[in-house]
Amino acid sequence: MQAHHHHTHAPVSRHEHGHHVLQVEDLSVGFRMYEEDVPYFRAKQRETEVIDRLNISVHVGEIVAVVGASGSGKTLVADAVLGLFEPNATVHGRIWFDGELQDADSLQKLRGHGISLVPQSVNSLDPLMKVGRQVEGFAHPDESHAVRRRRREKLFARYGLSEAVAGMYPFELSGGMARRVLVCCALMDDPRVIVADEPTPGLDLELAVRALGDLRTFADEGGGVLLITHDIELALQVADRVAVFENGTVVEETAVANFASPDLLEHPFSRALWHALPEHDFQTGGGSPC
Ligand SMILES: Nc1ncnc2c1ncn2[C@@H]1O[C@H](COP(=O)(O)OP(=O)(O)O)[C@@H](O)[C@H]1O
Numbered sequence: 025m026q027a028h029h030h031h032t033h034a035p036v037s038r039h040e041h042g043h044h045v046l047q048v049e050d051l052s053v054g055f056r057m058y059e060e061d062v063p064y065f066r067a068k069q070r071e072t073e074v075i076d077r078l079n080i081s082v083h084v085g086e087i088v089a090v091v092g093a094s095g096s097g098k099t100l101v102a103d104a105v106l107g108l109f110e111p112n113a114t115v116h117g118r119i120w121f122d123g124e125l126q127d128a129d130s131l132q133k134l135r136g137h138g139i140s141l142v143p144q145s146v147n148s149l150d151p152l153m154k155v156g157r158q159v160e161g162f163a164h165p166d167e168s169h170a171v172r173r174r175r176r177e178k179l180f181a182r183y184g185l186s187e188a189v190a191g192m193y194p195f196e197l198s199g200g201m202a203r204r205v206l207v208c209c210a211l212m213d214d215p216r217v218i219v220a221d222e223p224t225p226g227l228d229l230e231l232a233v234r235a236l237g238d239l240r241t242f243a244d245e246g247g248g249v250l251l252i253t254h255d256i257e258l259a260l261q262v263a264d265r266v267a268v269f270e271n272g273t274v275v276e277e278t279a280v281a282n283f284a285s286p287d288l289l290e291h292p293f294s295r296a297l298w299h300a301l302p303e304h305d306f307q308t309g310g311g312s313p314c
């Protein structure tokens with residue numbers, strides 16, 4: 025295993041352009057909040073740190089899975105990469121896209137034009153709009169509607185969605201179809217990076233494997249994927265590297281192959297995750313994972 029930039033490498037990952045298609049360095053996200061249990065006129069504002077100097081990188085052709093407990097701040101990482109910041113958030117750190125250092129404005133411009141999100145909830149589809157139109161999007165300055173429609177048709181065909189689906193409303197779709205529609209939305213603008221935030225809950229195993237297979241195809245064709253999940257078993261099936269996330273930071277970024285044995289994992293929390301995998305009989309070795 026080759027180590028560089030503080031992480032171990034998947035042997036298959038390629039290096040092009042800026043070497044990393046996405047790189048997050050020393051990302052911290054905190055929130056200014058009023059103290060609880062104090063009458064409001066006496067409450068002081070305090071700062072809570074949820075993400076603490078997090079480092080993560082994605083190479084061209086690679087899926088990097090971010091695994092960690094629910095509520096630990098994984099969606100905040102996705103939001104930061106997409107330039108989505110809550111008004112009470114303070115964000116520090118550096119984010120590079122294709123070798124270029126970004127700021128809040130440029131990240132916002134990249135959203136849907138370089139970096140696309142597969143959101144955590146299928147409820148993010150508009151319930152009142154037919155899904156074909158939703159995937160095609162609204163008027164684009166540089167592309168006619170006919171062109172976007174043709175592109176949407178191609179994506180639907182590729183992801184096994186018939187043209188009849190385009191005329192349906194979200195409530196008429198199965199969970200798996202809705203998930204695929206969200207993947208098509210993300211692919212519509214030809215991104216270099218897809219951030220997929222928990223794309224599998226609610227899917228049966230077959231559909232979950234297929235959804236992740238779609239992300240695998242995207243990566244194999246030269247994209248980069250940040251796959252956020254608490255399902256480490258599925259992550260190990262599809263990812264090249266795993267970033268183990270605990271207490272607001274990545275405690276270990278390691279090749280999937282190192283999950284073959286706890287001896288190859290460096291951090292106690294990574295070993296705890298290994299021991300908690302069902303095929304390891306739920307032994308708890310290095311402490312509880314959650
Ligand atoms: N606008 C906000 N103000 C204060 N705290 C927030 C805000 N948004 C998120 N948080 C906190 O950040 C934590 C992490 O949330 P999230 O990123 O959704 O976790 P995960 O995706 O890992 O389940 C939550 O526990 C929540 O309390």
Ligand SMILES: [Mg+2]
Nearest residue numbers: 098099144222
């Ligand atoms: Mg989340």
